[in-house]
Amino acid sequence: MTVETDSHSPTKPFAAHEPARRGGSIVLVLLVAAGIVAVAVALMTIGRAQAQPYILGVLALLAMVGLFNLFAFAAGIIRFIDRAADDPVMGRIADHAHDGLAVTDPKGHVVYSNAAYLALTGAASPQDVRPIERVFIGNPDVSEAVFRLLKAAREGKRQQEEVRIAGSDGAQGRWLRMRVRPLGQSKREAKYAVWSIADITRDRERQEDVFRELQHAIEYLDHAPCGFFSVSPAGDVIYVNATLANWLDYDLTEIGSGGLKLTDIVSGDGAALLTSIVAVPGEVKTEVFDIDLRMRGGKTMPVRLYHKLAFGADGSPGSSRTLVISRARDEHSDPERAAEVRFMRFFDHTPMAIATVDRGGAVVRANARFAKLAQSLSPDGAANKSIIRTVNARDRSLLIAAINQAAEGQGDIAPVEAMLDGAKERWGQFFVTAVEEDERDTEAAIVYLLETTERRTLENQINQSQKMDMVGQLAGGIAHDFNNVLSAIMMANDFLLNAHKPTDPSFQDIMQIKQNATRAATLVRQLLAFSRRQTLRPQVLDLGDALSDLTMLLRRLIGEKVKLDLVHGRDLWPVKVDVSQFEQVVVNLAVNARDAMPDGGKLTVRTANVTVDEAAQLTHKGMPAADYVRIDISDTGTGIPADIVDKIFEPFFSTKEVGKGTGLGLSTVYGIVKQTGGFVYVDSTPGAGTTFRIFLPRHRPELEAQPEAQATNGAGKEAAAKPRPDLTGQGTILLVEDEDGLRSLNARGLRSRGYSVIEASNGIEAMEALDEKDGAVDLVVSDVVMPEMDGPTLLREMRKRNPNLKIIFVSGYAEEAFDKSLPENEQFAFLPKPFALSALVEKVKETMTAS
Numbered sequence: 001m002t003v004e005t006d007s008h009s010p011t012k013p014f015a016a017h018e019p020a021r022r023g024g025s026i027v028l029v030l031l032v033a034a035g036i037v038a039v040a041v042a043l044m045t046i047g048r049a050q051a052q053p054y055i056l057g058v059l060a061l062l063a064m065v066g067l068f069n070l071f072a073f074a075a076g077i078i079r080f081i082d083r084a085a086d087d088p089v090m091g092r093i094a095d096h097a098h099d100g101l102a103v104t105d106p107k108g109h110v111v112y113s114n115a116a117y118l119a120l121t122g123a124a125s126p127q128d129v130r131p132i133e134r135v136f137i138g139n140p141d142v143s144e145a146v147f148r149l150l151k152a153a154r155e156g157k158r159q160q161e162e163v164r165i166a167g168s169d170g171a172q173g174r175w176l177r178m179r180v181r182p183l184g185q186s187k188r189e190a191k192y193a194v195w196s197i198a199d200i201t202r203d204r205e206r207q208e209d210v211f212r213e214l215q216h217a218i219e220y221l222d223h224a225p226c227g228f229f230s231v232s233p234a235g236d237v238i239y240v241n242a243t244l245a246n247w248l249d250y251d252l253t254e255i256g257s258g259g260l261k262l263t264d265i266v267s268g269d270g271a272a273l274l275t276s277i278v279a280v281p282g283e284v285k286t287e288v289f290d291i292d293l294r295m296r297g298g299k300t301m302p303v304r305l306y307h308k309l310a311f312g313a314d315g316s317p318g319s320s321r322t323l324v325i326s327r328a329r330d331e332h333s334d335p336e337r338a339a340e341v342r343f344m345r346f347f348d349h350t351p352m353a354i355a356t357v358d359r360g361g362a363v364v365r366a367n368a369r370f371a372k373l374a375q376s377l378s379p380d381g382a383a384n385k386s387i388i389r390t391v392n393a394r395d396r397s398l399l400i401a402a403i404n405q406a407a408e409g410q411g412d413i414a415p416v417e418a419m420l421d422g423a424k425e426r427w428g429q430f431f432v433t434a435v436e437e438d439e440r441d442t443e444a445a446i447v448y449l450l451e452t453t454e455r456r457t458l459e460n461q462i463n464q465s466q467k468m469d470m471v472g473q474l475a476g477g478i479a480h481d482f483n484n485v486l487s488a489i490m491m492a493n494d495f496l497l498n499a500h501k502p503t504d505p506s507f508q509d510i511m512q513i514k515q516n517a518t519r520a521a522t523l524v525r526q527l528l529a530f531s532r533r534q535t536l537r538p539q540v541l542d543l544g545d546a547l548s549d550l551t552m553l554l555r556r557l558i559g560e561k562v563k564l565d566l567v568h569g570r571d572l573w574p575v576k577v578d579v580s581q582f583e584q585v586v587v588n589l590a591v592n593a594r595d596a597m598p599d600g601g602k603l604t605v606r607t608a609n610v611t612v613d614e615a616a617q618l619t620h621k622g623m624p625a626a627d628y629v630r631i632d633i634s635d636t637g638t639g640i641p642a643d644i645v646d647k648i649f650e651p652f653f654s655t656k657e658v659g660k661g662t663g664l665g666l667s668t669v670y671g672i673v674k675q676t677g678g679f680v681y682v683d684s685t686p687g688a689g690t691t692f693r694i695f696l697p698r699h700r701p702e703l704e705a706q707p708e709a710q711a712t713n714g715a716g717k718e719a720a721a722k723p724r725p726d727l728t729g730q731g732t733i734l735l736v737e738d739e740d741g742l743r744s745l746n747a748r749g750l751r752s753r754g755y756s757v758i759e760a761s762n763g764i765e766a767m768e769a770l771d772e773k774d775g776a777v778d779l780v781v782s783d784v785v786m787p788e789m790d791g792p793t794l795l796r797e798m799r800k801r802n803p804n805l806k807i808i809f810v811s812g813y814a815e816e817a818f819d820k821s822l823p824e825n826e827q828f829a830f831l832p833k834p835f836a837l838s839a840l841v842e843k844v845k846e847t848m849t850a851s
Contacts, residue, residue: 227324272372290344406445483833561600569608596637627698731778763789784811
């Protein structure tokens with residue numbers, strides 16, 4: 001317990017509402033307790049009767065003392081104190097702190113303040129102590145800060161403010177830092193606020209001095225006779241001095257705002273040199289580079305850079321520090337340095353990557369193009385250290401051998417074509433030359449690297465296109481010869497069928513021959529489709545309706561395990577295709593998709609319009625920008641391996657087992673789409689399915705030729721005339737065919753129908769026969785491909801003698817294959833091989849009776 005006193009000193013801490021504390025003693029308590037025990041023992045020795053008055057007196061005395069203490073405690077004269085709170089060490093720390101401290105109660109009254117608080121607030125005595133808001137009342141420079149502090153004190157929050165107090169009577173002002181916080185965490189303590197106030201005038205003055213020195217340093221740096229810039233690890237230019245900004249014609253306010261990057265101020269691939277420094281954790285590297293900087297207007301200026309870069313403990317680079325020395329003046333003042341500048345500009349701006357290497361392939365020095373190429377191959381910087389790391393492991397021995405030859409001083413080293421290392425397939429050509437003998441200790445060879453990826457890709461595309469064309473020509477030639485053979489077989493078979501009744505024992509054998517001949521003719525048509533030499537009968541078609549008509553057929557083909565989903569685009573444009581050939585395309589792709597999903601899956605057929613702008617944004621090579629109708633046929637099957645995806649359109653290429661496919665399905669698709677004027681592409685991922693994308697050109701009726709121009713052209717006619725029961729006729733027919741067997745069968749068939757037939761094995765014999773008859777020939781039936789004189793030439797010569805002569809061309813090729821070699825608006829009919837006897841006599845009858 002302690003008793004309040006009224007004695008205070010202006011230099012000592014002051015508590016406005018709490019008494020001064022005085023330490024108690026445990027010895028005093030023990031002595032009082034011992035005395036009471038001694039009195040009790042003494043009273044017990046004199047007897048109960050004699051001791052009773054004394055006991056009552058002692059109890060009365062103790063009661064009076066206790067009652068007095070209760071009244072004194074209630075009045076605050078005495079109180080119980082916390083020994084821990086009355087720690088003299090903690091008290092002295094607060095009382096003699098350098099910063100002024102004060103504690104206010106919930107009403108804002110100061111309940112504690114130290115000596116520094118009295119001095120800083122100008123209190124003359126402890127009785128004059130005032131809270132912060134009353135100290136600075138009426139001061140407009142401080143009122144807002146004090147208001148924020150008071151608000152934080154009421155809300156139990158922390159707040160700090162720094163204010164400047166103007167001096168009176170010309171005296172220098174002061175800077176004060178004022179803080180407020182709650183006294184403690186409990187609800188009762190949070191109502192008390194602890195205020196601190198400190199004079200930070202000297203700290204502010206030191207900061208201003210440092211700021212002024214920094215301003216001077218920046219001013220000196222900005223106006224230095226050399227440039228300086230700094231770049232962040234992300235490539236952003238974060239600082240440029242005024243000298244360099246003036247050289248580059250940039251405004252200083254634009255730099256550092258995030259809008260300027262290293263590649264904006266460095267010409268060519270020079271930026272790759274600055275970012276190609278190999279990281280060494282914890283080290284600082286300085287490299288010298290001779291490059292060109294790019295001005296705002298696009299002009300360049302040669303400079304030498306002293307590029308300093310520090311790496312962290314993890315190898316991550318920090319911001320660079322780069323000194324820039326202009327070398328533009330060297331071109332006029334020093335011829336030797338001007339030559340060096342010209343060489344370095346040539347060295348860095350050449351489109352070929354150049355590097356000097358030692359015997360082990362380590363890069364000694366390199367130009368900007370090599371640095372950029374190395375970064376694209378290995379972002380970890382391995383390729384910048386060793387040129388061997390730029391090459392795929394399988395081809396490294398070739399480059400190592402070439403470097404060893406150069407290290408031995410050999411000349412005329414053959415170029416090395418090698419695959420470059422990296423995630424994508426890239427190729428490069430290395431040219432290795434030896435250096436001077438006295439320089440081979442550090443540099444063994446000079447290596448020139450030219451990337452050839454685009455060239456190889458183009459060569460592969462050209463080779464693939466040429467191969468497809470050659471295969472197409474071969475397939476077309478084979479199909480033409482087969483058509484002649486099949487025509488003879490089918491014609492002879494028709495004679496046999498006419499001579500045998502269905503009841504004859506050999507009739508079924510003859511029918512078997514007919515069926516196999518028809519099947520062979522189908523295979524030949526597929527070859528012609530691939531070679532784009534088949535006969536098409538295009539018509540304007542709505543793809544949505546055509547695919548809807550195929551739905552039932554497709555469902556039967558793909559089976560129950562595969563789900564069919566047709567997604568039609570809205571307002572599809574019309575296209576002009578051969579309906580049967582288009583159906584064959586869809587059926588072939590659907591069957592392939594079914595075979596790729598043996599355990600079931602989903603087949604999706606999707607259609608959509610593709611505008612010219614959308615087509616221009618597609619990455620499909622070889623397809624010009626135009627309006628198309630797209631058909632996507634997608635499956636969820638096994639996909640196509642990447643190593644065979646380029647071969648799937650080749651004829652007779654198949655991944656199916658022997659006997660389960662001809663290998664002509666996709667080649668037929670390719671040929672039909674190409675002959676229609678469209679494009680087909682495949683997108684496949686092994687294990688994730690395949691999508692075939694077909695683009696058919698939009699049909700525009702307003703651009704189609706007038707029908708009158710083709711009204712009399714047999715190529716424009718469709719064999720729409722219904723077969724007539726009577727196919728006999730009269731007249732003279734000149735039959736021109738270089739295949740003797742086929743010619744005799746055709747002549748026999750025509751004679752059996754009542755016609756007079758003149759046979760000729762080629763065009764020259766046909767002209768001689770025509771001259772012998774003085775042009776009295778009613779019809780000419782001629783093959784197209786013949787020795788000595790082909791069909792178009794024969795037509796022109798015959799029309800000179802008889803302009804109205806009628807002619808039928810027969811060929812295994814499409815009529816478009818020779819139509820371009822004829823004069824415009826020529827009139828002729830066409831019959832594709834192979835054909836049956838009925839088809840021949842029907843075409844002859846139709847042409848003879850046509851006006």
